[in-house]
Amino acid sequence: MRNKKLWRIVSVSLCVLCVIFIFSNSLDNGEESSAKSGLVVAVLQQVAEIFTDGATVSESFVRTMAHFSEFALLGFLLMLSVKTFTQRYLKNIFLVLFISLAVAVIDEILQLFSAGRASDVLDVAVDFSGAVTGILFFVLIVKISHSIVIVRRRKKDAGKA
Secondary structure (H helix, E strand, O other): OHHHHHHHHHHHHHHHHHHHHHHHHHOOOHHHHHHHHHHHHHHHHHHHHHHOOOOOOOHHHHHHHHHHHHHHHHHHHHHHHHHHHOOOHHHHHHHHHHHHHHHHHHHHHHHOOOOOOOOOHHHHHHHHHHHHHHHHHHHHHHHHHHHHHHHHHHHHHHHHO
């Protein structure tokens, strides 16, 4: 029981930290945000040049992938958190989807208050699709691990017979 309580605290804390990270990025002004994206673009551009000749990495692509990735992480962590409270986590998937969408909308609204930033409905769609991907990835991992446990039990039981 104590271990379950610890997992709940850890998983909810990770969700909160992820949301704080997302919102803190949205509160960066346009110049700060562009500088962060520029660093990532520079690194990815060097990597791209190793594998391809003349490939370019755009800041727009990096920003889109950053939004998608941070929300994929959020979706995954929200599902993990729900699973620590109930084994019937799929019954609560709409709650996770709602929270993900709400965070995406609030994230875009926050950008309206940051100098040099703009809000975009397309970003909400990217954010939400990232969250859905994280949710699906979590469900896939749970289903695969459950299948592995079942196969191991059957092998163990077959060995006893």
